[in-house]
Amino acid sequence: MKAAAFEYHAPRSVNAATELLARHVEENARILAGGQSLVPAMALRLAAPAHLIDINGVAGLSDLMLDDEGHLTVRACVRHAAFQQQVEQGLLGNLLSKVVRHIAHYPIRTRGTMCGSLANADPASEWCLVAVTLEAELFATSSRGSRSIRARDWFRGLMTTALRPDELLLEVRFDALPSDTVFGFQEFSRRAGDFALAMALVTLRVQGGVIAEPRVGIGAVEPSPRRIARAEEMLRGAKPSRELYEEAANAAAESVDPLTDARYDAAYRRGLTRTMTFRALNEACPA
Amino acid sequence: MTMIGQSVQRLEDEPLLTGRGKFVANLSFPDELHMRVVRSPYAHATLLNVDLQPALALPGVVAAWTFTDVAQIPPIEFRPTKVQGLEPYRQTILANGQLRYVGEPVAVVFAETSYVAEDAADLVGIDATQLPAVLDAPTSCIEPAVLRKEYGDLDQAFAAADQTLTLDLAIGRHSGVPLECRGALAREDRASGILELYGAAKRPHANRDVIARMLGRDAASIQLFEGHIGGGFGVRGELYPEDLLVCLAAIRLGRPIKWIEDRRENLVACNQSREQSHHVTAAFDNDGRILGLQDEFFHDQGAYVRTHGARVPDMTAAMLPSVYRIPAYRAVAHFRLTNKTPAATYRAPGRFESTFVIERVLDAIARRLQLDRGEVRRRNLIASSEMPFSRPIQVLETDLVLDSGDYAGLLRKAQDAFGWEALQSELAKRRAEGETVGMGLALFLEKSGLGPTDLASTTLLETGDVELVTGAASLGQGVETVLAQICADAIGTDYRKIRVVHGMTSRIRKGFGSHASRTTVMTGGAAHKAALNLKARILGVVEGRYDLPVEVLDIRDGRVVRTDVGGELVVTLADLARDNSGNSLEAEGEFVCDRMTYPYGAHLAVVAVDRETGGVEVRRYLVAYDIGRAINPMLVTGQITGGVAQGIGGALYEEFLYDEYGQPLSGTFADYMMPTAKEVPQVEVLITEDAPSPLNPLGVKGAGEAGINAVGAAIASAIDDALGEQAFVTRLPVTPIEIKRALECKPGM
């Protein structure tokens, strides 16, 4: 399981990286950040890039920045492990630190990157679900210029994103969460650290005894993660209760069009969707 | 102080802890070439053409072969057997005209580096016409053999029975999957004409002899060397096509040849196991006593008969009655071929399967009659007063005579240690409060000490150490330590002064390797004899030299002492060796035993089921095992705990799945799921020594397979208890989707 041969580049600046991407775009050039998804694919020869552009040495890409409005910007080489401690003192930092524990195992988290996961777009990626549910904004850059893409427009299908072959995902930006936000994150996998078979991320606020700003995101069940509008509609303005959560969970289960394979059929995945949604709701706001 | 029964630290550990392990991938010879196998991408196809040219054109590639280059090598043998009809189904070392499983070796390339070899192999073109794949043993029409075992009057039993029940049971395909992939390194010394093969395992002498026959040279011209082995579990150390190809290439190309398998290859090419489907009927009375048992099963052998012939279904059929009387019995085993990776033995081969079947039958009887599961077993157990108990069938072509055992006693001890009665009430209470928890029980019979013979030789070295040369093989289980303990105990010295040699065909003329939990019994028996013989020789020499009668001499702590004068020193072993005028003090021992010995035990488990996700958590696990006599309890516990972990894999997680075209779906460690530390609970181990074996002087029985044998059965039993009347596990592995189906009252669990 040795990778196919490639030319290796280690640019020191973002411009140098995007120039390399532009130059080699026809020859299947790939960005190497954490490598925890790309390198196994190369070992299996499912991926055989002729050029590997290692951005680990590019200045400034390990930065995590917080601005005055509470926006958190995570640049391309920030590792999963960075989130094990709260990176900001509010709910967002708390949420990220709770979710990160579910990502693979400790030695993977020391290398893998959040932006790498977003660019890879594995259906079972926790960060992809977080980005979509929290409506993050992604910033791509190339030798032709830079642009921002909303998370909801980023995921285009199984392992497919809006990122163009000559673009580098430079950073992702999250808004701060209001201090009265509550959240729940639930996932089901066969073994510790495995890819999840279903994930649910729920955030909401309770104002005047009723639910406001509900977000219900489902991941791992479909090719891309997404918010489930039907479930959110049911929750908005309603009083938290087990019956409500069951209804919302059912709505989520009915809304999804699950991935299927030899081991797990659609009915099973729908069942998991229901269960994870219910549990995430109950975790966020126990009823 | 006796060395027997002491949990001493292992002799093997230091090189393994400090990164100096001699796993075959760590060995290199100058000028070596790397071999890479080109494997069939099809499960079933007619091979039209193999294009080696693109591979040969790559710089660094030295040679490439297809079947025509190796046509004169006969197909790989299987062990001698009375079973007829298997020969036509042996595997040639490269595919001859037909491709029969994904992963089958079709061609082979030799290159300067392993990277180039892989590049080259990817360039080889395979042109073939695909054929439909046969993937189901019950419907396959290729049946090399049918095995039958029966005794008693089954018709009478069914006529006299109060009730009958029938179960359809299946075990999914899975296997040992050691962490070290296979590998081999061969070189021929042109000067001496000796072909050396490194990376040997399991049964070096036997493999040497087969290789010699297949290559048409004499066994003396081939030497096998075992270094460190990263786990065997039955699958490593059998002869595979790659082993022969490596040897042949070393001879023909005149350079050392190194082959190291990668994980993706390992999961499609290394022996698979376990896949059987059973249709079993029991006739029993209203007290739950089985009067007759009838089982017909299909064994999915995969594409070829491999080195074990039909041994696995033989063991299933022979061991199915287990520890129970079963007055009348018939088993019919259909040995069938399919277009999957060939199968062979995996730890407790045939028995993980047979224990699942018989224990499911007992649980079903218990449920039907509303009896306690322990009680229904008690009513069927062979009593210790009936030992030795002869079952009128053969297992591995030896008479099946249970040598010793107190099964009821062990069951009682196991239940007491587990707190069976109290736990039953506690779990019922928790279930009433909404938890889905349950406990399970399974008894099992093991076999060990496969003979008929073994040989060891001892030599007293000038340092006072003793070299013990055996034909055993180390798979990581602590063979050196156990044999050292036995030898040291018999001689009267410290186990650290015993240097154990194993796995080297050049050092001892006869060897039988390590498999079937034979080493402690057979090699231990031989080592014990050799050591006693050496002690006698030593004392004989001392008697002559110091003019002291042998009756007043003993060896303690490596010193020859006088027992009549309070342990006064006569001479140390080191001094004796040095002063022996160049005559080395040595002795051999041969242990003969043509019957196997039969350890036994019980597994008890508590599981918790998540009704919504179908996830199963093993909360508690206990193994009670009568080992006859434990040489090193710490090592026995280690073997059992490791076996339980693998058993949990087979019960809940591991399966080699194939799609409808025969394409493997469990091709990486992401899909073939083995338990991590979170899936295996703390295993409680109760070792008893109530029934030493009368078949060897130490009374020992083996331990390697006790931990895995009954896990499928015990976990199935616990899941049933957790889910209640609506569920009855009939298939392993029990996956979440199966749990959900059972809960939703869908048939087919």
Place this chain on the structure above:
Amino acid sequence: MNPAALLITVDLTVNGERYTVDVEPRCTLADALREKCRLTGTNLGCEHGVCGTCTVLVDGEPVRSCLLFAVQMSGKSIRTVEGLAKDGRLHELQRAFTEHHALQCGYCTPGFLMLAVSYLEKNRNIDEHEIRDLVASNLCRCTGYQNIVQAISAAAARLR
């Protein structure tokens, strides 16, 4: 000549010693350690980042060396199992492993040792639950993990 096949000279610092090696870009850190530095203590279990057998430390963090390329490692401080024992004295972890029979075939052992070393150097107070979580990162096929957890626990107590 294919530029991808050109060798790159890399300076690796392993266990405090400098190794200058010539590698293809695609040569993994694991293979470079084993084949070029002749440090064969780090074993390969799967080469796709799941089993953790190949775990080494890079700048103090445990990583899967089959998922890194040697060319990425200039200027990094790499530690492997060969560097644990000092002057013939076993590291506390190594001693604990043998005392608690935490290895059988030993193939996964270097990976577990390096995983545990990095964790224990940073976290002295670690409970059994945390240890089991850590141990769940790597696969072992022989021991059933129990003794590995106990060994790490014992070593943690001694190192405190």
